[in-house]
Amino acid sequence: MKKPRHSLRHLAEYSALRAVVFALDLMPLRMALCCGAAMGHAAWALGIRRKVSLINLSLAFPEMSGRDRAAIGARSYANFGRFAVEFARQRRLGRSHIEKHVRVENPEIMKRLGEEGGIGLAFHYGNWELLGVLQSYGGVSTRFLVGRQHNALVDGFVNRLRSVHGIGLISRDGAMREIFRTIRDRGVVAWLSDQDAGRAGVIVDFFGMPASTPRGAAAIAVKLGCPVYPTFMIRERGPFHTAVYTEPILPRRDIPAEQAEVELTRLYTSRLEEMIRRRPDLYWWPHRRWKTTGLYRGREAVREG
Incomplete structure (x- = not known):
């Protein structure tokens, strides 16, 4: 085969990408995290998707001053830079790192997830990739649902x-077949579910405004x-995190399936909103979350990058 x-x-x-990862691997962890934060601040200063972020923050937090929203946006970019560095160094974030740097809130819920299996919902909040490492060493058999990137070389490296x-x-x-098999074998499918899903999505409120949300x-x-x-991974300071496992949500059986999907989506989206209100600087704001429902119309033009 060619x-x-x-x-x-x-x-x-x-x-x-390989050169950057190699350089980050040579640094002490705290130095690498500082570099990641600096890169995030630089991206904010250069205006990379800053306009989208500020509009999203104004929709989510209309009561805040523009200065406060800008400060949250800048911290969000810095935290994303730290996340990117940790992910680039993920080969080095093994059991000893988890035991030293990650505290689990509600460990009994994590244990239940490992015993019963199900869907572990994650979001573009904090270090969502580190949740998988934690679960791997915590006895929770986990499989990530992943999309395919345009660059096959980068795609393969990221998945490794x-x-x-x-x-x-x-x-x-x-x-579908692999998802069904994993869940029926009491495994966990980790699923990111917080971006605009277009016309195929479920419409539920997010910060009090309708947003198209993935149905899957x-x-x-x-x-x-x-x-x-x-589930959520909250950065406390530097390399230290708190993993938050919230109570499981069971789908309703007393209503039609389509209504049950909407109700379930509404409930887990409200959990995400609660966590964002707790730490808005950990959410990734540049995504056009309300694109499908038209909330950007009438505001300053926003373009996808």
Whole structure:
């Protein structure tokens, strides 16, 4: 079989990524985190998707001053830079790192997740990738549902980083059979579910305004009758985190399936909103969360980057 040919652009992107990861691996962890925060602040200062972030923050927190919203946005970018550094160094974040740097809030819920299985819902909040590492060393058999990136070289490298600590991967392409099998075997499917889902999504309120939300996790939970566990990884300071496992949500059986999907999506979206209000600087604000429902109309023009 011939090896796939890659474009010069993809080769350049991959080489640059490997060079950055190599450099970060050479640094002490705290120094690398400082570099990540600096890169995040630089991206904010350069205006990279800053306009989108500020509009989103004004929609979510209309009572705040513009200065306070800008401060949250800048901290969000810095925290995302720290997250990116931790993910780039994920091969080094093994059991000893988890035991030293991660505290689990509600460990009994994490244990229940490991025993019963289900859907572990994560969001673009804090270090969501570190949840998989924690669960891998905490006895929770976990498989991440992952999409395919345009650059196959980068895609393969990122997925190798994800799977290095024994985390399984399920491709979104033809994923249903693997998802069903994992959950029926009392495993956990980790699922990101907080971005605009277009016309195919479920419309539920997010910060009091309608937002199109991915349907998949709720549809699977309703079909299988399995619990959904909204989970969060909160950065406290530097490399220290608190993993928050919230009470599982069971899909309702007394209403039609479509209504049950909407109700389940509404409930887990409200959990995310609660956590964002607790620490808004840990959410990734540049995404156009209310794009499908038209809340950007009439505001200053916002373009997807």
